[in-house]
Amino acid sequence: xxxxxxxxxxxxxxxxxxxxxxxxxxxxxxxxxxxxxxxxxxxxxxxxxxxxxxxxxxxxxxxxxxxxxxxxxxxxxxxxxxxxxxxxxxxxxxxxxxxxxxxxxxxxxxxxxxxxxxxxxxxxxxxxxxxxxxxxxxxxxxxxxxxxxxxxxxxxxxxxxxxxxxxxxxxxxxxxxxxxxxxxxxxxxxxxxxxxxxxxxxxxxxxxxxxxxxxxxxxxxxxxxxxxxxxxxxxxxxxxxxxxxxxxxxxx
Amino acid sequence: xxxxxxxxxxxxxxxxxxxxxxxxxxxxxxxxxxxxxxxxxxxxxxxxxxxxxxxxxxxxxxxxxxxxxxxxxxxxxxxxxxxxxxxxxxxxxxxxxxxxxxxxxxxxxxxxxxxxxxxxxxxxxxxxxxxxxxxxxxxxxxxxxxxxxxxxxxxxxxxxxxxxxxxxxxxxxxxxxxxxxxxxxxxxxxxxxxxxxxxxxxxxxxxxxxxxxxxxxxxxxxxxxxxxxxxxxxxxxxxxxxxxxxxxxxxx
DNA sequence: TTTCGTTATTGATCTCGATCAAAGTGACCA
DNA sequence: TGGTCACTTTGATCGAGATCAATAACGAAA
Numbered sequence: 351x352x353x354x355x356x357x358x359x360x361x362x363x364x365x366x367x368x369x370x371x372x373x374x375x376x377x378x379x380x381x382x383x384x385x386x387x388x389x390x391x392x393x394x395x396x397x398x399x400x401x402x403x404x405x406x407x408x409x410x411x412x413x414x415x416x417x418x419x420x421x422x423x424x425x426x427x428x429x430x431x432x433x434x435x436x437x438x439x440x441x442x443x444x445x446x447x448x449x450x451x452x453x454x455x456x457x458x459x460x461x462x463x464x465x466x467x468x469x470x471x472x473x474x475x476x477x478x479x480x481x482x483x484x485x486x487x488x489x490x491x492x493x494x495x496x497x498x499x500x501x502x503x504x505x506x507x508x509x510x511x512x513x514x515x516x517x518x519x520x521x522x523x524x525x526x527x528x529x530x531x532x533x534x535x536x537x538x539x540x541x542x543x544x545x546x547x548x549x550x551x552x553x554x555x556x557x558x559x560x561x562x563x564x565x566x567x568x569x570x571x572x573x574x575x576x577x578x579x580x581x582x583x584x585x586x587x588x589x590x591x592x593x594x595x596x597x598x599x600x601x602x
Numbered sequence: 603x604x605x606x607x608x609x610x611x612x613x614x615x616x617x618x619x620x621x622x623x624x625x626x627x628x629x630x631x632x633x634x635x636x637x638x639x640x641x642x643x644x645x646x647x648x649x650x651x652x653x654x655x656x657x658x659x660x661x662x663x664x665x666x667x668x669x670x671x672x673x674x675x676x677x678x679x680x681x682x683x684x685x686x687x688x689x690x691x692x693x694x695x696x697x698x699x700x701x702x703x704x705x706x707x708x709x710x711x712x713x714x715x716x717x718x719x720x721x722x723x724x725x726x727x728x729x730x731x732x733x734x735x736x737x738x739x740x741x742x743x744x745x746x747x748x749x750x751x752x753x754x755x756x757x758x759x760x761x762x763x764x765x766x767x768x769x770x771x772x773x774x775x776x777x778x779x780x781x782x783x784x785x786x787x788x789x790x791x792x793x794x795x796x797x798x799x800x801x802x803x804x805x806x807x808x809x810x811x812x813x814x815x816x817x818x819x820x821x822x823x824x825x826x827x828x829x830x831x832x833x834x835x836x837x838x839x840x841x842x843x844x845x846x847x848x849x850x851x852x853x854x
Numbered sequence: 855t856t857t858c859g860t861t862a863t864t865g866a867t868c869t870c871g872a873t874c875a876a877a878g879t880g881a882c883c884a
Numbered sequence: 885t886g887g888t889c890a891c892t893t894t895g896a897t898c899g900a901g902a903t904c905a906a907t908a909a910c911g912a913a914a
Binding site: 447489496 | 676678680681682684685686688689699701706707730733736737739740741743744746747748750751752753754755757758759804805845847
Binding site: 796797798808809812813815816829 | 890891892893894
């Protein structure tokens with residue numbers, strides 16, 4: 351990890367709070383200047399282009415990180431090339447495990463990506479000294495575990511159509527919560543994933559993904575402009591297609 | 603939760619350490635008597651018969667718990683009855699989330715089961731005061747997240763035969779680590795799951811599970827005595843069938 | 855503008871696992 | 885001893901999604 355590759359972003363008082371959950375919620379929220387100094391010393395930003403691999407499975411990983419902007423995905427690959435996405439990291443999501451030496455999955459930039467990295471050793475020390483951080487991290491990990499379990503239902507039991515509808519609903523909801531838009535009328539956004547990435551997410555082939563998206567469009571569950579821009583005229587209808595009960599993945 | 607249903611197990615000095623990871627690793631290991639007293643006050647044991655439901659999805663859940671003996675499973679069900687197991691809890695595994703009101707999944711006793719329960723409020727207080735517990739819990743949650751991600755690869759990309767082989771390998775390994783047996787020669791154990799439970803775990807039907815088990819037996823990857831007792835003559839062969847690279851699910 | 859390369863769509867066919875159906879096994883009890 | 889019930893195995897057939905193949909859309913570079 352050459353020093354020159356590290357991009358230090360201007361660090362005026364609180365301008366990165368929204369992007370960096372560890373700092374924002376565990377430390378910065380309390381505005382403890384000592385802790386801020388420790389953080390400033392041990393963190394750095396890196397950016398990646400869409401398609402770049404952040405870490406390869408099995409590589410030594412001497413940092414933990416959180417996503418500032420863009421989307422990263424965790425991917426597992428079998429020897430014969432079959433691949434399954436096992437995690438989708440959106441802004442504020444965390445990756446890396448204190449106490450672990452090597453990455454267990456490929457981490458890939460799905461879109462252009464900025465990550466906020468913390469060198470692992472000092473991060474571990476800080477975590478031991480700052481209970482807030484351990485609690486916040488536990489909180490985030492439990493959220494991820496819930497998401498993973500929702501995803502397991504999708505992979506194990508849903509039809510291709512339901513899978514696609516579920517994925518679009520997840521993206522729509524995440525997008526809506528980022529933009530703090532009003533109650534659910536029409537929603538519109540760009541799909542941040544290629545058909546191949548969707549297929550890897552859903553345990554399908556890209557052809558099936560394409561066919562099912564076409565089918566949902568024909569049935570006017572979604573509207574497509576170009577290949578990526580989606581409008582959802584009726585969110586409830588989409589949820590019905592997804593086969594989710596109730597709120598479909600929102601945590602209590 | 604009637605008082606009479608609560609089974610208080612004899613609590614001589616350290617006899618439950620092996621069964622109760624929270625106490626064992628976070629508190630009891632330090633032999634801090636004050637903390638022991640707090641725990642003794644807030645914990646209780648419950649037992650369930652195979653098939654009994656511990657909590658229903660959506661129910662209020664005012665405790666967290668860890669498995670002392672037996673196997674519990676976390677299960678999600680869609681309105682039309684399709685069900686997917688999303689977690690398999692073996693002795694020392696933890697269930698429940700501090701700060702959550704309602705259970706997001708059904709928790710079912712897959713075999714006869716004893717759980718060690720902690721009332722949630724006092725547990726949360728203790729967690730806030732005892733950093734060791736939060737760290738230990740984070741550790742366990744991260745392990746579960748890793749297991750869930752391994753499972754996602756299985757659900758999304760593996761064939762029926764690979765799924766069965768993977769499941770048997772997981773059970774064999776867990777069993778071996780419990781009994782601290784020597785290096786991997788022949789292994790023998792009872793399957794703790796019915797065919798239906800395996801199907802729910804693997805995202806298959808019970809017929810397919812049965813057929814694939816028969817096939818593995820015919821190919822002498824496994825030996826079957828009765829319907830449940832399995833012997834694995836060559837563990838590496840089983841791993842090859844499972845399609846796992848390297849150690850197939852062991853962490854780091 | 856043409857050309858190239860990436861990404862997406864659509865069609866034809868095949869296959870693995872689901873579904874429907876029947877029979878086998880073994881524990882428990884009257 | 886036979887009957888019942890839960891669980892499992894095996895067979896026959898079907899269908900959703902995979903696979904193989906061709907074409908389309910679109911942006912970037914020349």
